[in-house]
Amino acid sequence: MKKIKLLTIPLLISFMVFLSSCKNESLTTTKGTVYTTIYPLYSITKLIAGQNITVEKLVKDGAEIHSFEPSSRDIAKITSAKAVIYLGLVDEWVKKPLEGTKVKIFRASEGIGFVDNDPHIWTSPRLLKKIARNIENFLTSLDPKNKSYYQENASKLIASLDKLDKEFSSVVKNxxxxxxxxxxxxxxxxxxxxxxxxxxxxxxxxxxxxxxxxxxxxxxxxxxxxxxxxxxxxxxxxxxxxxxxxxxxxxxxxxxxxxxxxxxxxxxxxxxxxxxxxxxxxxxxxx
Ligand SMILES: [Zn+2]
Missing domain, CATH: 3.40.50.1980 (Nitrogenase molybdenum iron protein domain)
Structure with missing residues (x-):
């Protein structure tokens, strides 16, 4: 018995050190971070945020959005983040852990209606333009002094989406x-x-x-x-x-x-x- 106890004490201490280092890491690294749930929002937000804001995503590389469930580590990250951007429908799981926290949460599909429970609004260039403007407005509300920077990045992105929209129209027409x-x-x-x-x-x-x-x-x-x-x-x-x-x-x-x-x-x-x-x-x- 004594032997076991002697062994468990250093183990317990190292485990506690490990736990506290995990906690510190997530707190210090996500404080100014804007989290997005899925890749399309991550990519758009990064294009608009540029070098000004650290943008991360929750759904891991290789994971599938329809069956994704956040881990306790994911929840620790978002509850200490600056803000979270989600789409709606496919990633509603992000809302509950943020209830009662100071983290700002934004639904990027604002003003867009989902049809037949289909979340894939990001694959239409026309809807992507709307999502991009929504995200630009949200980032500006987080960081108003850089309004013109976000506006410029969003306008560049929207110009590319306008081009893509025209190209899709012409492919279909022809x-x-x-x-x-x-x-x-x-x-x-x-x-x-x-x-x-x-x-x-x-x-x-x-x-x-x-x-x-x-x-x-x-x-x-x-x-x-x-x-x-x-x-x-x-x-x-x-x-x-x-x-x-x-x-x-x-x-x-x-x-x-x-x-x-x-x-x-x-x-x-x-x-x-x-x-x-x-x-x-x-x-x-x-x-
Ligand atoms: Zn899908």
Missing amino acids: SKRKEFLIAHPSFGYLARDYSLKQYSITGVNEEEEPSAQKMKEIVQLIKEKNIKYILVDPNENLPAVKTIAKDTGVKIVNIYGMGIVNSSQAKNETILSLMEKNLKAFEMVLK
Whole structure:
């Protein structure tokens, strides 16, 4: 017994030191930080905040937004942060831990209505412009003396989104096909805004495998509409896609819905560069 006790004391002490160092680290490193929940908000906020504000995201690289749950470490980070920006619908989990704290919380989808429980508003360049203005206004409210800096960054971003919007319109106008098939339906708002029809394999909030009946319907649809391509986010793993491709001969084309973003994308891309890749993908599948 004595031996055990002697061993546990230093262990306990080192554990307590470890705990207090964790606590200090999260408090000192997140104090001035603006946290975002999902990658699209992270990327937009970073583009507008520039060098002025430290921006972080909660949903980790490689994690999927629809099933994400924050860890206790995530909660410790946000409850000591300066502010938190969330989208709504897909990341409501961020609200409860912030109740009663001084952390400012902002819903970036303000003024945008969600349709049919579909959270993917960031894949439409037109809605992205609105999100960007919302975030610009929020960052200005946090740091009013740098108003013109945020305004300038947001205007640059919006100019790029205007260009992207025009390019999407022209791709659709010059394409024969007005529908597309996608594994996970993250482009419903883009479809709505550019008068396209989105067909998908999974539901809007999950990545589950389709039923045998649904598989039959998709194969039928491909034949009926003579569909040549299926849009797939390479970060998503959906074995049914490979089966459909094998059975029907449709070719897989990469698309980036940003529901899962890997670490290389998080580091080297922005929402703009990913949307430019998406434009090329649509150009190909709508041809
Ligand atoms: Zn999604």
